Amino acid sequence: MINKEEILQAIAGDLERIEEVLQANFSSYVPFINEVSQYILFAGGKRLRPLLMVLSARLCGCQKDTAQTYRLSVLFEYLHAATLLHDDVVDNAKFRRGRKAAHKLWGNQAVILVGDFLYSRAIRIAVEEGNMAILDVISRTTTLMSEGEVLQLINCDNVELSEEEYNEVIFRKTAALISAACEVGAIFAEKASWHRGKMREFGRHLGLAFQITDDLLDYLGVTQETGKEVGNDFKEGKVTLPLIVALERATPADRTRILSLIRDEEPTPQTFQEAVKLIDRYQGFEYTRRRAEQHIAKALEYLSDFPESQTRTLLEGISRYVLVRRH
Amino acid sequence: MINKEEILQAIAGDLERIEEVLQANFSSYVPFINEVSQYILFAGGKRLRPLLMVLSARLCGCQKDTAQTYRLSVLFEYLHAATLLHDDVVDNAKFRRGRKAAHKLWGNQAVILVGDFLYSRAIRIAVEEGNMAILDVISRTTTLMSEGEVLQLINCDNVELSEEEYNEVIFRKTAALISAACEVGAIFAEKASWHRGKMREFGRHLGLAFQITDDLLDYLGVTQETGKEVGNDFKEGKVTLPLIVALERATPADRTRILSLIRDEEPTPQTFQEAVKLIDRYQGFEYTRRRAEQHIAKALEYLSDFPESQTRTLLEGISRYVLVRRH
DSSP states (O other): OOOHHHHHHHHHHHHHHHHHHHHHTOOOSSHHHHHHHHHHHTSOOOOHHHHHHHHHHHHTTOOSOHHHHHHHHHHHHHHHHHHHHHHHHHHTOSEETTEEOHHHHHOHHHHHHHHHHHHHHHHHHHHHHTOHHHHHHHHHHHHHHHHHHHHHHHTTTOTTOOHHHHHHHHIIIIIHHHHHHHHHHHHHTTOOHHHHHHHHHHHHHHHHHHHHHHHHHHHHOOHHHHSSOTTHHHHHTOOOHHHHHHHHHSOHHHHHHHHHHHTOSSOOHHHHHHHHHHHHHTTHHHHHHHHHHHHHHHHHHHHHTSOOOHHHHHHHHHHHHHHHOOO | OOOHHHHHHHHHHHHHHHHHHHHHTOOOSSHHHHHHHHHHHTSOOOOHHHHHHHHHHHHTTOOSOHHHHHHHHHHHHHHHHHHHHHHHHHHTOSEETTEEOHHHHHOHHHHHHHHHHHHHHHHHHHHHHTOHHHHHHHHHHHHHHHHHHHHHHHTTTOTTOOHHHHHHHHIIIIIHHHHHHHHHHHHHTTOOHHHHHHHHHHHHHHHHHHHHHHHHHHHHOOHHHHSSOTTHHHHHTOOOHHHHHHHHHSOHHHHHHHHHHHTOSSOOHHHHHHHHHHHHHTTHHHHHHHHHHHHHHHHHHHHHTSOOOHHHHHHHHHHHHHHHOOO
């Protein structure tokens, strides 16, 4: 099994090329747009989505010019950045990746519009690639993503949310894009439906595990490591899997207590700590971690249908890393 | 020359088909999205952009299935509606088409995300059409549009804005989409670059005239007719052509007075009325109206290169109507 240092070493070259293209390929007629975009694009993102597209293409035996591969891959980072910008306004987040959220610096209005610009830029890159199958995946995905964000918003404070409904939300808001990056890699490599289907499913399970782990970190992470405020979801009434499990399993008395903690208009660190304890009492975190592990197991299963290779080992390593990451 | 009643009669059939497709073609997995979209889509819009695409295709001798034409045309209404939603948040407008602005009913967050959904839906329709030349125009246009919105935002309160800079803003935020609708009509009719170029330029001048007239109506319109608050731009410090002209021509004393009126933190109807008088003293409205007329004259010139036909007469009539419209 490949360890974290080996993963980082193996992807260093790809990440460098992705950074280059992100910098070079991006520019607007309006300097202010460049300023805001720079801020959100170069805030220490992991470049997971472009990287997954590049590696998926390679796994599928892509023979194409590598410059073209990297150029296409950054559209997934632009789409992701656009979502972050609109999401921050929606969530009213104060921090993102350890720095002030963009809307706190430039105001909601500017941030919405720069998000629109990045979104347009992403579509533009896909159009320039000139591949209708890729455009088909991208345009389906962006529709799913916007539906996911709306679903999340209207389910705020919905303590009746089921695990199934939660899965629908996180598929749309997170897994769909990661799945699309992997599927587009296969399409770009000019592979037929067998490869496309495998990569799409691999990406879907990886994306689900990724978001479930994210939701777990919101309870159990450390701000210095995640770059986000811990307990943010809870304070905002965002109902995620640990809470769903606890609410389902709790005694009537504990359930009532958890509900009153969520509905506390002025939550303190103590409120949050008490909620963490109660969720833990009903193995909410354990159950959630297990779900993430199951998704990674399925993701690995899809990879195992490909012949062994360095790229496959790397994708396996990245998949496992999703479970242990701390930010 | 065709009069208003004759125009309305001639386009009634097309408008009916456009309404049908708008209703039928639109649906999200998320009922809430449908609710907000319905509100913005069926608030008495003029359907100018879909109509222009349909008529442009017809002018260019389009032989295709009409169902397909209408299906494609509504993407321009979706894009327009998405812009309205994000624009209302940005402008913080209270009214739109005589009804409460969507964000006042559902909150900024929901409205941003439904805007994203409509935008995705528009791109999806273009992808389903499967024509790369059309996608090329659309993806260029959405980039221009988001740049235009940002430019408008950062130029708020910029009393040094020149007429040239103003033209850049209104081209991007309004004329680009109208121009795209006309150009896509020509592409859809499978016409080569001569037709495309003519229709693009026709649409560009029509769009510029449209926005200039809009900016004029913000000073001289009547709320009951426009469905918007008159004086909104002025109150928000949006610098449009009548003001640019007045500021350029005014005596130092009058210029100082106009500036103090714009900067008034608590403007009253009297503040606005005084500004209107001062702008009028320097023929700001006359100059603006003349500019709109010049753009319409150019638009008509581009049409005159096409053989005479009922559709050409209709497009000429619509162009002239832009100048006299009151909402």
